[in-house]
Amino acid sequence: MWYDIDYNRFGILNLPTFLRKPIIVSWVQVLLTPIANLHYSWKQKRLSDWYKINHTGQVCLLRKVLNDTLDVAERRIYIGEGNSFPRKYIYTRAEKKPVFLGRMYIYQNSEYTNTGVDFIVFAPAEIINTRIHELNALINFYKLASKRYKIQPI
Structure with a gap:
């Protein structure tokens, strides 16, 4: 789906190929960790909201x-x-x-x-x-x- 994003992979793919060294890749992944955590929290909230929407008072x-x-x-x-x-x-x-x-x-x-x-x-x-x-x-x-x-x- 449109909301399933792997931010580690996204960061690596957006690096130019000559900069894809282990140290630089690690640095980019560290920079993207807060965004990945926020995205994970959003996905968990989305799942709980879908659960609430799909269950009624029946x-x-x-x-x-x-x-x-x-x-x-x-x-x-x-x-x-x-x-x-x-x-x-x-x-x-x-x-x-x-x-x-x-x-x-x-x-x-x-x-x-x-x-x-x-x-x-x-x-x-x-x-x-x-x-x-x-x-x-x-x-x-x-x-x-x-x-x-x-x-x-x-």
Whole structure:
């Protein structure tokens, strides 16, 4: 590609043939080392930017990004559906609606419909304990702005 440049070779080829002695070639390569290092840094940044561009907030790609970054060897991080339980209301006698409750469960406020989380990230406890900020940053970078999530240990 146009950005793959070998600066050592480029410097040698631009020297006149009568100046291509080992000492002069070494001197030119020393002069080109900062440019070669800068070019290498730029190529690494370009690769990381392409990785970010090609991965979106889709569940399969988000799971891949999390596993590629945080759990390379075992790939234990996965994403599940969020809980969305309907709310149950207790009515007064004046409202003339049924008061019978039946069996009720107490859920967290984030687990109800329209207030709950959209997806749950299941990660190993050691990742949650040691790299929770990196996990949150990656999820926030890739997820859609309107989606809410919760992290739970496996």
